[in-house]
Amino acid sequence: MPVIALDGVERRLVRCFGLVFPELGTDEIPVASPSSVGTWDSLASINLVAVIEEEFGIQVELEELGDMMSFATVLDLLERRRGR
């Protein structure tokens, strides 16, 4: 499994969220979750996974999808990947 080596993970993740949820301001993204973002539906989740895979050069595993339910949990997932 690829290890995320570059710094600025949070900044890059904000950019990913900005692509999928362009209506969000940069201050809203760190607290984004399906309950706070009306457009966060299944299609948005699929797009988010694709954008994150492209940005970080990783493949999100099936069992990790459940960890991608908010900006914070996605960031935590990426940080864990980086630490491997």
Next chain:
Amino acid sequence: MTVSEALAVMHAARAASGRVARYALVCGATPVHLGTFVAAELQRRLADTRVEIVNGPYGDVLGGLEQAARIDGDGAVVVVEWSDLDRRLGLRDAAGWRPGDLPDVVTNAAWACDAIVAGVGRLADRMPVAISGPTLPLPPVAFTPGWMASTVAVDLRRLAADLAARHAHLAGVRVVESQRLDTLSAPGTRLDVRSWLTIGFPYRRPHAAILGELLAQLLVPTAPKKGLITDLDDTVWRGVLGEASVSWDLDHRSHAHALYQQLLAALADAGVLIGVVCKADATTVEAGLAARDLLLPRERLFPVEAHWEPKSVSVERILRAWNIDAASVVFVDDSPAELAEVQSVYPDLTALRFPTGDDAGVYALLEELRDLFGKPRLVPEDGLRAPTTATGALPPVASGADRLDAFLARAEQELTVLPVATPGDGRALELVNKTNQFNLNGRRYTDGEWRALVERDGSVALVLAYRERYGPLGRISVLAGRRAGAHLTVDTWVLSCRAFSRRIEWATLAWLFDRWHLSDITFAYAPTPKNHLATGFLQELVDGALPAAPRVSAAAFAARKPALSIRWSAAECP
């Protein structure tokens, strides 16, 4: 294109102030990334327009086709996979791969093909359709090993080929070329089993991106180039005229030049202007072009510039004779220095090197030329273009009024007015979208926009066909607008560069004023970097500076109108 890039394209277009272009996407799978890629590729091609995708129901291509035909759309993208022909050919179903099931799979697929063709035909009556046939591998349904063709696989592929052929023959339907798709997206890399099973999306993202690009290209194609200027030595033939013998055959290992000649001849027959530049004396060049076994007929070459001046000078003369801009022209030469010299003067021109001695490189060049000059259909005017210009019957360029009067008096001019027919007649829209110099405002239209313009209340939409004693030029002008009583507003007006200097623009307005007893005509004029001929004509109609929407009264027009000797064919006047 990646999903990130596609989303960025769509977001950048959210602020576009233009109209919304709505496209239906019909596919049996969950469209997700395919929809994103199709939308982004369409959006990239439609500046100032905001693209919206309307998805059909999941797992129901036939229902999607019916639903798409009910929307007010600019076009439709239809993606058919094996699982749309029979659900047992998909991975999200488990209805049986037993040997006894297989004949029924083929029978069911044949029925589905018939139903899809019927549905696509109905959809194409409403809007242009871009379609792809099955792109994924067949699942391991057959009892044969994978390296052995099974009867079920062969029968299914025959059905798919037949499906593509039937679609390709339908008016308004364009089919993705599987050979190009195979080149860009290797068949073995397309299927994403995990994605199909988990979210219902069967494609790997790179494949979806390429498929989306090709489908969008079918709906919003790039304008084809109009003219090709070619060098002769080590390009049309191997060798240098006057220095050694030249050849284009297998014996001399120069057959790649024969293929190039063959392609040029085909392009000329399809309406592409072919000119020649060669640094040699004219006598030598004419002797070379007179070779009996040359595959490129001499009469298809016009003009032929043979002298020792820089090639950019030759190109300038040819562009002037053709009356088209450099951006519509491709220049082919074996010399990088000559290409650079011409390109330095004409940066908008497409300059391509002929890779003499590299057969594979020549073949790649032939493919590139096919793409640059490719058009969805041929119209009768394509066959007229080359011989008409080659007769040398071009009117004098930038001549005085007296010389023009003398030329036109002998020309036996005749114009015929035809109504614009939609759908089916692509010539009118093609003219509007490719004409630059005499173009009222440079406005380009999608098929859907054009249909809406022509079919609205009060619409006036005319195509003009022209002939003279030197031969027919075919349909050379399109005018569309709205008539209210004695007033006409012209929204779009183009006149082909082939028909300039014949006072056809004056005759057109004279006919409009007379035919409908108009009191005045308003022009939805807008200057563009290229429409100087339209600007110049309108300037002749008004006093002082050209206003934003020039309005010309019947009296003012009559006072300025020059002598006209054009006869009108009344038989088909609307």
